[in-house]
Each structure stands twice: as C-alpha cells, then as structure tokens.
Amino acid sequence: MRLREIAEKLGLEFLVATDPEAEVRGGYVSDLLSDVLAHAQAGDLWITHQRHLNVVAVGKLRAVSGVVFARGLRPGPETLRRAEEEGVNLLVSPSDAFETAGRLHRLLFP
Amino acid sequence: MRWFRADLHIHSTLSPCGSLAMSPRRIVEEARKAGLSLIAICDHNAGENGVYARRLARGSPTVLMGMEIQTAEEVEVLALFPEEEPCLSLQDELYSLLPPIPNDPELFGDQVVVDEREEIVRTVEKLLLSPVPLSLAEVVARVEGRGGLVIPAHVDRVPGGLLGVLGIFPPGEWPAVEISPWAELSALWERWPELRGRVIFRSSDAHYPEEIGRAWTELYLREPSFSELLWALEGKDGRRVRPGPPMKEGK
Numbered sequence: 001m002r003l004r005e006i007a008e009k010l011g012l013e014f015l016v017a018t019d020p021e022a023e024v025r026g027g028y029v030s031d032l033l034s035d036v037l038a039h040a041q042a043g044d045l046w047i048t049h050q051r052h053l054n055v056v057a058v059g060k061l062r063a064v065s066g067v068v069f070a071r072g073l074r075p076g077p078e079t080l081r082r083a084e085e086e087g088v089n090l091l092v093s094p095s096d097a098f099e100t101a102g103r104l105h106r107l108l109f110p
Numbered sequence: 111m112r113w114f115r116a117d118l119h120i121h122s123t124l125s126p127c128g129s130l131a132m133s134p135r136r137i138v139e140e141a142r143k144a145g146l147s148l149i150a151i152c153d154h155n156a157g158e159n160g161v162y163a164r165r166l167a168r169g170s171p172t173v174l175m176g177m178e179i180q181t182a183e184e185v186e187v188l189a190l191f192p193e194e195e196p197c198l199s200l201q202d203e204l205y206s207l208l209p210p211i212p213n214d215p216e217l218f219g220d221q222v223v224v225d226e227r228e229e230i231v232r233t234v235e236k237l238l239l240s241p242v243p244l245s246l247a248e249v250v251a252r253v254e255g256r257g258g259l260v261i262p263a264h265v266d267r268v269p270g271g272l273l274g275v276l277g278i279f280p281p282g283e284w285p286a287v288e289i290s291p292w293a294e295l296s297a298l299w300e301r302w303p304e305l306r307g308r309v310i311f312r313s314s315d316a317h318y319p320e321e322i323g324r325a326w327t328e329l330y331l332r333e334p335s336f337s338e339l340l341w342a343l344e345g346k347d348g349r350r351v352r353p354g355p356p357m358k359e360g361k
Contacts, residue, residue, distance in 0.1 A: 031184075032268060033277030052183045052246065054276045076245075 001108060003066050006045065007091060010103050012068060015075070016083040016090040022065040027104045029097055033058045040064055045104060047097050051075040056082045056090075065089065070097035111348065114334045115326045116148035117141070118176065119188055119263060119288060119313030122163075124153040126218035126239055129318045133224045134163035136319050141171050144323030148334035150176035152188050152263075154238040155204050157197040162226045164194075172334040177201060178263055180241040181249050186270040188261040188288060189253040192336035196256035203252070204242045205234075213237040246272075250282065259340065261311060264290040266298055273302050285343045288313055291325035291357040309343050312353035326354040 004020040006012070014020065025043030030036050031050040040046055042063040047070055048055065056079060059067045066089035069075065074092055083090045093100040120137055121128035134151070141149045149171050151160045157177040164173045175197035176190045191197040212235055213221050221234040242249070253260050265287045268274035272287070286309040289298060299306050311327040330350045331338040342349040 032275055034268065034274050037277045050183060050275075052276055052280065054278060054280050058277050 003045070003089060006104065006107060009107060010093065010100065011095075012091040012093050014089070014091055015069075016080055016088065018084065018087040018089055020089065022089060024065045024108065026108065027101055028064070029101050036062060047093070047100050047104075049073060049097065051079060053079050053082060055079065056086050056088050059088045060086045066091055068093050068100060070095070070100055111330055111332050114147040114329050114331055115145055115354070116311075116329050116334070116339075117144075117146050117314050117316075117322065117326050118148070118150040118174065118190060118261070118311060119152050119178065119315050120149060120322060121178075121315070121317045122151050122153055122159040123220065123222045123224045124156050124159045124234065124238070125317065126154070126213055126215070126221050126237070127317055128153065128219070130220060130222075131319050132317070133228050134159050134226060135166055135228055137322065138163055138167045138171070138173070140319050140322040141167075144326075146171050146323070146326065148172045148174070148329065148339070150174040150188070150190055152176040152178040152190075154178055155180060155201070155208065155240075155242060156221075156234065156238055157189075157191075157201050158223045160197065161194055162224065166226050174336055174339075177204075179204065179249050179253075180239075180270070181246040182241055182243055183246055183275060184241050184269060185246050185272050185275050186263040187246070187249060187253075187272070188263050189249075189258050190261065190336070190339075191256065191258040193257075196258060200252060200256060200258075204244075205236065207242050207244065208236050208238070209240050209243075211237045211240055246276075246280065247282065259285070259336075261286045261288050263288050264293075264315060265305075266290050266293050266302075273305075278302075279304055285309060286311055286351070289353065291315055294356055295353065309351050310353045311351065312356075314357075325357045328352050328354060
C-alpha cells in the first residue's frame with residue numbers, strides 16, 4: 001500500500017514528503033537505532049519516539065518507506081532539513097505507538 | 111613519562127543503583143588498593159561526592175570531578191572536569207531540569223551525599239535515573255562550554271550506549287569513547303568499523319566496592335592530571351591512551 005494512502009487512513013501528518021508514493025510493505029517499532037539497523041526491513045514504516053538526527057541516516061540505510069514519530073512528537077529543524085536532503089519521508093502520528101502500529105497492521109494485513 | 115592506571119567511571123552512594131558501601135572514603139581506599147592513579151566518580155546526573163573524595167585522596171589518586179549524564183535520547187555520557195565549580199554548577203542546572211519524579215529508595219536505592227567522615231550530608235529528592243530534557247548536542251555544548259571533557263559511556267551497551275542507542279556516530283567530534291568493562295575490542299571493531307582509530311577508554315563502571323579495579327585504562331603521561339589527560343587524547347609528545355584488557359567473567 002502507498003504511504004500517502006496509509007497516512008490518510010491513519011491520520012498521519014507529513015513533516016517531510018520526499019516520496020509519498022513509496023510502497024509500505026510492513027512496519028517496525030523501535031527507539032534503539034542499533035536495533036533498527038539490525039532488524040528493520042526495506043519498505044517498513046518505522047514507528048519511533050527517537051528524534052535524534054541519526055534517525056534520518058538509519059532510516060535511509062535500512063531503506064524504510066518512512067519514519068513515523070508517535071504521540072505527536074516532532075523532531076527539530078536539523079532533522080527535518082537532513083530528511084529533505086537524504087530523501088527520507090517523516091510523518092507524525094497523533095496516536096501513541098501501540099495504537100499507530102495496531103491500526104497499521106490491520107490496514108496492511110487485514 | 112610513564113604509564114598510569116585510570117578508572118574514570120565509578121558510581122557512589124549518590125547513584126540509586128550504587129551500593130551504600132560506595133562512600134568517597136571507601137572508593138579512595140579501593141582505588142589505592144587497585145593501583146589507580148587517576149579516577150572520577152561519575153554518578154547519574156550528579157557529581158557532588160567527588161568533592162569529598164578529593165579531600166580524602168589529596169592527589170593519591172588524583173580525583174577528577176565527573177558525572178554520567180543521561181541525555182534526552184537516553185544516551186549516557188561521562189562529563190569530566192578539572193575543578194569543582196563547573197561540575198557542581200552543571201549538576202544544579204541538570205537537577206532543575208530533571209522531571210519531578212521523587213526517588214523511591216525501596217525501589218531504586220538511596221541517593222545520598224556522604225562526606226569525608228562517612229556522614230550523610232543530604233539526601234537527593236528527585237530520581238537521578240531520569241534523562242535530562244536536553245539533546246546530546248546540547249549536553250556536549252554545556253559541558254565543553256564549562257571547560258569539561260565529554261566521553262560517551264559504554265558506547266556498545268544497550269541501553270545507554272551511544273552506538274547501542276543511536277546506531278552510528280552522530281555529527282560532532284568525539285575525542286574519546288568508553289567501552290564496556292567486558293567488551294572485546296576486536297568484536298567491537300568488527301561491528302562498528304568507525305570505532306577503529308579512535309581513542310578508547312575502558313572503565314569499571316563500578317557500583318560495588320569489589321568492582322573497583324575490574325577494568326581500567328592505561329595512560330602514558332608525565333603526571334596523572336586533567337591537562338595531561340587532554341594532551342594524551344591528542345597524542346602530544348608521545349602521550350597516549352590504551353584500554354586495559356576486558357574484565358574476566360565472574361570478577
């Protein structure tokens with residue numbers, strides 16, 4: 001399913017939309033970037049509370065379809081700028097990580 | 111110049127997770143027994159017990175002021191200072207920013223400042239085991255702005271280690287990093303090739319008296335002091351840093 005469609009259905013707001021047509025193949029939830037580096041799969045929509053700049057580099061390395069900050073958390077301007085440069089979609093969810101992941105799972109694997 | 115042993119990461123009674131036996135006096139005694147020439151007491155977001163350890167040690171060993179600061183990303187860094195004032199002023203600043211969660215000694219342990227006569231000076235109310243609401247970059251700026259040195263603590267560890275939490279080195283200069291007491295350096299190099307060529311410290315991260323001396327760093331210096339330590343990071347005139355061996359199982 002396309003990221004744009006998922007964002008509409010889950011009420012996610014795009015903070016950086018470099019490729020809203022990216023194909024979302026699955027999801028991953030983690031705040032530990034070493035864990036994401038080791039286990040996230042290409043195409044995953046990554047849900048996190050971690051707002052450090054390195055989120056962009058790790059998201060790009062793992063080729064995730066996007067990064068969703070849970071519970072309305074917003075990263076700083078440096079992270080947004082880097083995501084634009086590196087071409088990583090960033091979104092924010094008004095819901096917490098459990099709710100966001102649960103609804104994403106239902107959408108992707110009904 | 112000669113080799114000196116250093117342990118720049120020792121917890122005390124001021125850390126809830128630190129043993130109540132870890133008074134400044136006991137730490138200085140154990141450090142002497144372990145042949146350490148340079149130490150730092152780095153409690154979670156606090157550095158006050160260093161004041162009393164310095165009075166007791168009188169330069170044997172040299173005691174640097176220090177703290178283990180937990181950033182908003184939940185990365186832990188050692189902040190080291192040659193003097194008391196910059197460390198204590200930063201401690202107070204961090205304390206005012208900590209969330210208003212009271213420490214429950216039954217759950218987490220006591221947080222007490224203990225003086226050179228082994229008497230309790232005061233009990234710290236807020237839980238020190240919380241991250242401060244400052245980014246890693248902001249913490250580095252506040253430490254370096256006061257003339258201090260930042261060394262990311264046990265970078266390989268989850269939770270709390272810079273590489274464990276952030277996966278790769280963030281932008282910025284990292285003049286030195288600390289690895290876990292038990293980590294095999296060759297295994298770390300394989301997992302994080304960007305660790306190669308960096309100045310690496312190993313520390314005990316002791317929370318109990320018997321853990322002092324289980325891991326250390328060797329420094330080739332003229333004398334064990336903060337300024338010599340900074341020169342060793344640059345390799346000035348042959349000064350250098352080498353981590354001691356990984357801690358043996360069960361020690």
